[in-house]
Amino acid sequence: MAQIQMFSNDRIMELPRSVSSVEILPAADVLDTLRSTREVSAVILDPWYNKGVGGSRPDYHEWLADVIDAACKISQHVFVWGFPEIVAYQIPQLPEGVGLVSWLTWYYKNCPSVIRGWRSAQNTCLHLAREGATVYPEHFLNEEQLARWESGKMRFVPGPPSVIEAPLNVGFVRRNEQTGHPAQKPLAVIKPLILMSTEESDTVLDPMCGSGTTGEACLHLNRNAILCDNSDEYLSISENRIADYVRKQNGG
Numbered sequence: 380m381a382q383i384q385m386f387s388n389d390r391i392m393e394l395p396r397s398v399s400s401v402e403i404l405p406a407a408d409v410l411d412t413l414r415s416t417r418e419v420s421a422v423i424l425d426p427w428y429n430k431g432v433g434g435s436r437p438d439y440h441e442w443l444a445d446v447i448d449a450a451c452k453i454s455q456h457v458f459v460w461g462f463p464e465i466v467a468y469q470i471p472q473l474p475e476g477v478g479l480v481s482w483l484t485w486y487y488k489n490c491p492s493v494i495r496g497w498r499s500a501q502n503t504c505l506h507l508a509r510e511g512a513t514v515y516p517e518h519f520l521n522e523e524q525l526a527r528w529e530s531g532k533m534r535f536v537p538g539p540p541s542v543i544e545a546p547l548n549v550g551f552v553r554r555n556e557q558t559g560h561p562a563q564k565p566l567a568v569i570k571p572l573i574l575m576s577t578e579e580s581d582t583v584l585d586p587m588c589g590s591g592t593t594g595e596a597c598l599h600l601n602r603n604a605i606l607c608d609n610s611d612e613y614l615s616i617s618e619n620r621i622a623d624y625v626r627k628q629n630g631g
């Protein structure tokens with residue numbers, strides 16, 4: 380039987396039929412985590428957005444550029460979440476040898492906003508990659524398509540759309556998934572990033588993991604995850620979430 384390991388508490392739990400592990404590091408700043416972690420297959424960067432929850436900082440664009448640079452040094456694929464008008468600043472200053480694979484949009488209609496004017500209904504995720512990085516659109520094929528592709532009968536692999544439509548986890552929407560973290564992403568928007576950029580048993584790093592969505596998504600997809608955040612409170616949420624998932628998988 381394979382193991383799932385949570386290193387933060389010296390807890391080791393058994394997860395049947397899985398080879399995945401989730402490593403939760405002690406609280407640390409994102410730059411420290413990125414500069415001290417080994418090479419991984421993908422990094423997911425989901426910082427505060429420089430408006431709304433988390434507040435704003437005057438050096439946000441420079442700070443995010445440093446974070447992206449550090450992430451690109453340890454990974455072929457880097458995903459950067461944010462509002463379009465904020466992450467757009469990063470595109471002209473990407474690290475050398477790194478390109479924009481795709482501007483992904485998460486489209487949600489259920490944002491409960493009282494802001495006068497346009498109501499927010501989208502988030503951006505920049506898919507960045509080093510030259511020559513492999514992408515895996517075949518991971519989105521159903522069984523019948525996969526069989527046709529493997530037998531050479533498919534001329535090209537139809538990729539998934541670059542707009543992901545999924546409601547925000549608010550109110551009664553996906554109540555079971557909600558953890559209380561104020562900016563939790565749905566699993567439905569993190570899983571496609573992992574599928575496109577990794578194979579089973581690969582490792583994904585999320586150094587600003589919040590509620591641990593990347594960790595749970597990796598377990599669903601048989602990938603390994605390394606999680607960190609600078610908040611002990613949010614790391615506890617992640618830890619409890621992963622432990623609950625493992626317990627349920629074990630029939631508990």
Ligand SMILES: C[S@@+](CC[C@H](N)C(=O)[O-])C[C@H]1O[C@@H](n2cnc3c(N)ncnc32)[C@H](O)[C@@H]1O
Nearest residue numbers: 408409425426427562563564587589590592609
């Ligand atoms: C948008 S939330 C991430 C939400 C997460 N993707 C989820 O689904 O729960 C941003 C997270 O970044 C963390 N964070 C902000 N600044 C950080 C820093 N300098 N170093 C590490 N973590 C940071 C916050 O504590 C917060 O949990």
